[in-house]
Amino acid sequence: MRALLVCFALITVTLTAPFAAAQKVELSVDASKAGAKIDRNIFGQFAEHLGHGAYEGIWVGPGSPIPNTRGIRNDVVAALKTIKVPNVRWPGGCFADEYHWRKGVGPQRSETLNPNWGGVIEPNTFGTHEFMDFLDQINAEAYLSVNVGSGTPQEAAEWLEYLTTAQPTALAKERAANGHPAPYRVAFLGIGNESWDCGGNMTADYYLSQLKIYSRFVRNFNPAQQDKQQMLKIAVGPGGGEPRFAEWTEAVMKAYQNRQWSWDINGLSLHSYTVVRWPPAFKSVGFGEAEYSQILKSTLEMEGLISKHSAIMDKYDPQKQVALVVDEWGAWYAPLPGSNPGFLVQQNSQRDAILAALNLNIFARHADRVRMANIAQMINVLQAMILTDKEKMVLTPTYYVYKMYVPFQDATSVPVSFNAGAYTHGDITLPRADAIAAKDKAGKLWLELTNVDPNQPVDIEVNLIGITPKSAAGETLTAPKVDSVNSFEVPNTVVPKRISAKVQGGKLALKLEPKSVTVISVEQ
Ligand code: AHR
DSSP, rough: OOEEEESSSSSOOOOGGGGGGEEEEEEEEETTTOOOOOOGGEEEEEEOOOTTTTTTTBBTTTTSSSOOTTTTHHHHHHHHHTOOEEEESSSSSSGGOOOGGGGGGGSSSOOEETTTTTTTEOOSOOOHHHHHHHHHTTTOEEEEOOOOOOOOOSHHHHHHHHHHHHOOOOOHHHHHHHHHSSSSOOOOOOOSSSTTTTTOOOOHHHHHHHHHHHHSSOOOOOOGGGGSSSOOEEOOOOOOHHHHHHHHHHHHHHHHHOOOOOOOSSEEEEEEESSSSOOOOOOOOOOOHHHHHHHHHHHTTHHHHHHHHHHHHHHHHHTSSEEEEEEEEEOOOOOTSSSSSGGOOOOBBHHHHHOOOHHHHHHHTTTTTTTEEEOOOSSSSSSOOOEEEEEEEEEEEHHHHHHGGGGGOEEEEEOOOEEEOOOEETTTTEEEEEEEEOOTTTTTTTEEEEOOOOSOOEEEEEEEEEEEEESSEEEEEEEETOOBBBBSSSSSSSSOOEEEEETTTTTEEEOOOOSSSEEEEEOO
């Protein structure tokens, strides 16, 4: 029997038999109802000092022949502005717990090492001011990850004083001498990174004692961030579905519930990569339908993971004051042959476009708790938006998904119910279709529709409640093969194209191509 799927804040996926191939999927969208706001910060990015993520990807230096503004490449800035990046997490990752900010400010930069990622020299030429300049150029907020593993509360507190105070302290004068008299805005503060692993292998109790100290003393002094727009503090949270991570979430949230006036958090981080098994062995290009379906099955585990940790958070924080911040997620494949394995270089295919859409939809359905997420990583590392090679730049299929989803930033969820149907390959069965709907600030209705099936189109019929449509059109992203990529040589294999729906009797009808991501808006 087919079960109705209701996706509003939550979705239950019920699969139908494989003969549902090429069947129609009927959606019901109730535009008269409003759910949670889809926080624009779920479209956040992550830029670690790792491989060519920061160096070459963002920073080429002012003397580079690659067109740049104060050392930051212009092509990358233009591409990122288009997708309206809300925030960037920096400088790591594991790197953050070995980062000492003083090495990256002032006229004299000293070289250090990057032991986590290939043991290469860290020139420290892309430091605090360069990062904040980059954010300014792309209009994004800062999400700084402070060093809890090998730093001290004093070091982190001084970094924030250096960045944010408007008072004429020695650190403020140093900031001014280094070119920025005005205090910077720091919207988000990450207190540690994977402290249960690369961040110091701490127990939850040990981490909590650190968290309270950092939360208390690492202050933001920016006058504009005192009453309104206060800096949000994000604690280290779970790294998967294992029992030890449930215990970690329990411990942090219980401490939060019993907190004293002297410390606070606003977010709990969740890290979850689509990897199937460690070490990452799936190829990022040159694969077939078996690997396509395995990876997508694995990525859909995000739903259970978020539900599990949200349920724990609900016990201690029923008002949902603390956001679940999925600040590392995405596909992690085997390094490209010939690349430095410590640089986490991989290609990005149509499979990754589908994977991105499925995850963004999961976050949107949990918008009441998931209010921020950061895909790993923005440029040249893991599931990147952008790949660069010296002066060349190419936009990935994942980039185009982020571009198509811009209208969902800060939009209000609208309930959608549908029967997903089923797509089967071998012993793997997945929901054939996925969808979300939301209204933007101007009241326009937007739909995202994913066809997971790599072989069969899906005929979609949308029944709209509370709205009389005149027309509906948008963009669709598909590709010749599941592993189609954009390369420096052939950059436009996977690019969005226009699509429009037929309007009949108040309903919308459109055909989704196999393995496609579609975003349309409805005119009334
Ligand atoms: O994104 C790569 C690494 O994955 C990050 O540095 C770390 O936090 C995680 O384990």
